[in-house]
Amino acid sequence: METVPIQMPDGTTTPVRLFPGADAAPVVVMFPGLGIPAGYYEPFADELVRRGYNAAVGELRGQGDSRPRPSSASRYGYQELVCVDFPAMFEVVRERFPASTPYLLGHSMGGQLGVMYAARIRGRLGGLMLVASGSPYYRGFPGVRSPGLLMGSAAMSMTASVAGFWPGDRLDVGGFGRQSRVLISDWSRFARTGRIQPTGADIDYEERIARLKLPVLSITVEGDDMAPPASVRNLVAKLPNARLTTWHQPARLGHNGWIRDPGSTVDRIATWLADRE
Template sequence: MNGVRHELLGEAHLTLPEGTPKAVIVLNPAMGVPATYYARFSAQLAGHGIAVVAAELRGQGASRPRSGRRTRHGYQQLIAHDVPETVAAVRAHFGPELPLYLLGHSLGGQISMLYATREHARTHVDGLVLVASGTAHFRAYPGLRRAGVLLFSQSAATLASVWGYWPGHRLGFGGRQPAMLMRDWARLARTGRFSPADADVDYEALLRETRLPVLAVSVAGDTQYSPRSAVDGLVRKLPPGVATRMHWRPSDGSRPGHLRWPRSADELATRIAEWTTELRAARPQRTPVPRQGPTAPPPTRVRPAQLRPAQLRPAQAELPGPARTPRTPAAES
């Protein structure tokens, strides 16, 4: 796409539009998916004047060290430490006036939504987009899928605890992940509640008080992993009127499903850009505030770095269910 540049900002991949950006989106990937997988989608958003910072989830993609037996992090560390660091770095890079939105895919959407409940987000973030991101609660899935999600999630957490980490790179699901994160995910699948280990707040209570605008998108063909019912289940945790609900079916009739949508999402990028434009029109002038870092921050993970092109590469998505990614999207119910 003419005028679009891909650069690196530490472990995050920065895609810049031609000219001055109208807004910036911080994109948090799905479990096991590197940030570079979203390069084409990021370029489509940049075509609408939006800069995109695609961040690596800790331990995956370009992030080091990789998750293993010595790794101990879960939802809480991503929510309270990593996302605030990324957002603070983006604010420092672009300044306090540029509208900033979070966009999360699958696990990245869950993490983004929980971060949005924290005080740091209230002073730095203007909106949240969820794409193919739903609750993992087994009761949110239709029919026989309920039993499959419950059995698989609990088995995965058990195996991760016994083995010391989740070997998803060998099993075709979610990449290498720490046992702690898999237990957090399995707890959500079993109970329907966000109660990660080491949590310092009641996330369920904070979700009920959230006022940040949300665009929640389910994707045609994503019936096995984040079906409409699972996306609806996640949205129901928010107050009425906060979320705009959308089901995206491409005009060509294709069904991109849970993983393939970033490769052909020009229409979705247009709709997201329109939504951010609507928010900007109603957005009051931002008053600069002191940047609030995370509590007890670890060493900064997002930092200025030598700039070089970001490349596309294949990935395995976070897929609650069978251990193999289907070759074609499942039929939509």
């Protein structure tokens, strides 16, 4: 594994991890879920390399080995991650794997951000893989979780606004960890409205996402309460023109377990990638 640190305009240093495999094989570029460090995905990246692919894992700003931690000075949200951080990380990936077609694999929020990034760059990705990644829109969650998410997301946004950041290191709600208040505000708005309308947006993301025609593999996971089937359907419904393939992981691995038990999920990804060649 190689690690390349990237300095963002706000002074944050965020690393991207590179896992070389076969020279001209596709490179799967993974982005984590909220509150999950990039290092947690190393077993999945190692399994991809074992199957003959190249892999990379981008850290989300403020998480894992990214420094400094979010504070009241942090002003980044969905917009900055897809406009600044993702392009910087993909530049590193393309320099390291110049002969490889990049595919973006997004987990949870990483998938939401991946869809936004794809809408910005259009044809420069081989495709998207969305694993345990859905819309946080409250209507996509069953039973009492639906009104709980509606009220809880509003309360989280208000708390982050008052505190200056989301104090997830002290309030362990959702396992989100300490986060920028703008990022939490963007997530909360998405959860309440079902629409991707980040603070500072320079394009109409909903309209641009709807025009995407690239291949998309959406994987749901048995036992995943964070991205249940209706939540995932709400996210992929934003991609009516994409060439969508869906698969349900039958093993009860939940929202994160597939990362550390990668075999069958990588099997399905390898089959999908083979169809792209």
